[in-house]
Amino acid sequence: MPTRIFPTPQDAEAAFYEALERADLELMMAVWSEDEDIVCVHPGGPRLSGQDQVRESWRKIFAAGARARLHVTQQVTIAGSMVAVHSVHENFSLPGERKPMAAVVATNVYLRTAAGWRMVAHHGSPAPGSAEPPPETPKILH
Amino acid sequence: MPTRIFPTPQDAEAAFYEALERADLELMMAVWSEDEDIVCVHPGGPRLSGQDQVRESWRKIFAAGARARLHVTQQVTIAGSMVAVHSVHENFSLPGERKPMAAVVATNVYLRTAAGWRMVAHHGSPAPGSAEPPPETPKILH
Numbered sequence: 001m002p003t004r005i006f007p008t009p010q011d012a013e014a015a016f017y018e019a020l021e022r023a024d025l026e027l028m029m030a031v032w033s034e035d036e037d038i039v040c041v042h043p044g045g046p047r048l049s050g051q052d053q054v055r056e057s058w059r060k061i062f063a064a065g066a067r068a069r070l071h072v073t074q075q076v077t078i079a080g081s082m083v084a085v086h087s088v089h090e091n092f093s094l095p096g097e098r099k100p101m102a103a104v105v106a107t108n109v110y111l112r113t114a115a116g117w118r119m120v121a122h123h124g125s126p127a128p129g130s131a132e133p134p135p136e137t138p139k140i141l142h
Numbered sequence: 143m144p145t146r147i148f149p150t151p152q153d154a155e156a157a158f159y160e161a162l163e164r165a166d167l168e169l170m171m172a173v174w175s176e177d178e179d180i181v182c183v184h185p186g187g188p189r190l191s192g193q194d195q196v197r198e199s200w201r202k203i204f205a206a207g208a209r210a211r212l213h214v215t216q217q218v219t220i221a222g223s224m225v226a227v228h229s230v231h232e233n234f235s236l237p238g239e240r241k242p243m244a245a246v247v248a249t250n251v252y253l254r255t256a257a258g259w260r261m262v263a264h265h266g267s268p269a270p271g272s273a274e275p276p277p278e279t280p281k282i283l284h
Contacts, residue, residue, distance in 0.1 A: 037220045039229040039249065046270050047229055047247045049218045076191045078179045078253070078262050083225040085251050085263050087181040087189055105189045107181065107249055107265040109227050111220075120220050121227050123249040125267035128188050 004030045005116040009077075009084035012110050012117040017090075021070045023062035029055055033111060033118035041123040043104050068092040068101065084110045084117070089127060103127040146172040147258040151219075151226035154252050154259040159232075163212045165204035171197055175253060175260035183265040185246050210234040210243065226252045226259070231269060245269040 004027070006012035012031050019028035032038055032054060040048045040057060048054050071091040078085040090104040109121035146169070148154035154173050161170035174180055174196060182190045182199060190196050213233040220227040232246040251263035 035220075037218065039218050039220070039227070041229075041247050041249065041265075041267060044267070044270065047216070047218075047231070049229065074189070076179065076181055076189075078177075078181070078251075080224060080253060082222060083253070085181070087183075087191065087263065089189070105183050105265075107183065107251075107263055109220075109249075109251060109263075111222060111225070121229065121249055121251075123183075123247075123265040123267070125183060125186070125265070128186065 003115060006031070006118070007116060009079070009086065009110040009117045012119060013072075013086055013088075013108060016108065016119060016122075017070055017072055020090075021068070023065075023067065025055070025059055025062050028058050028062075031119050033113060033120045034115070035120070037120065039121045039123075041125070043124045043126050067095065069095055082112045086110070090124065145257060148173070148260070149258060151221070151228065151252040151259045154261060155214075155228055155230075155250060158250070158261060158264075159212055159214055163210070165207075165209065167197070167201055167204050170200050170204075173261050175255060175262045176257075177262070179262065181263045181265075183267070185266045185268050209237065211237055224254045228252070232266065 004015065006015060015027060016031045019031060036050045038054055040054045042057060048057050072088050073091060074089040076087040086108045088106050090106050092101040094101060104124045105127045106122065106124040108119060110117045111120050146157065148157060157169060158173045161173060178192050180196055182196045184199060190199050214230050215233060216231040218229040228250045230248050232248050234243040236243060246266045247269045248264065248266040250261060252259045253262050
């Protein structure tokens with residue numbers, strides 16, 4: 001499969017959330033920088049770093065089979081020529097259920113690389129007032 | 143008071159944690175970028191954005207009078223010419239108490255500006271296994 005190129009940080013972010021919603025591990029990892037210096041914190045989880053830890057965490061989350069609908073809101077962006085920081089709310093809901101699930105506050109950092117824009121850091125944490133842990137949290141998926 | 147200049151991201155980070163440990167609001171805000179596009183998530187807290195929200199949150203935390211000792215470990219850095227992303231563990235302990243307090247996983251983003259390196263994003267969340275909320279969390283300080 002050819003490597004995906006993301007011409008803008010928004011393209012990379014759209015692919016990140018598409019991968020998350022579809023539980024698509026290959027697309028997810030295509031969004032991340034290929035460097036070892038990547039960091040990922042899932043809501044309530046430890047700090048993960050490096051390709052192996054980050055890939056394995058997403059593999060476990062996606063393998064658990066949760067399929068939540070995702071609506072990203074309240075984006076605040078810090079944009080430079082080589083870096084973009086996006087702060088967003090990830091609003092999850094289960095298909096067929098009216099009750100909204102918890103929201104996640106996420107900080108996403110993208111760098112411009114020779115292969116387009118790539119994610120180098122993702123830090124998610126439960127938004128206050130959340131009734132339930134979000135589906136991105138591995139512990140509720142096992 | 144003249145504005146502090148931080149020649150490197152490490153200088154800015156050292157000042158950030160010095161300000162946090164000393165509850166020094168002016169030093170804390172000297173570390174942050176003067177742009178409105180700054181974001182801050184305290185452990186368990188909502189996403190704050192802009193100078194007013196960020197300053198007010200630190201003012202409340204510092205005014206509560208908590209004075210924890212802070213030891214920063216496990217730093218992972220993503221370094222560019224204009225951006226630095228630092229992922230760290232913030233280990234808090236109360237002076238005079240042997241029992242360690244909870245750790246916080248933090249993602250700190252710094253940009254190189256005309257006025258030196260400044261923080262543009264801070265996202266903290268409780269590290270797994272934490273027995274107590276960290277002192278950085280406003281809710282335990284009121």
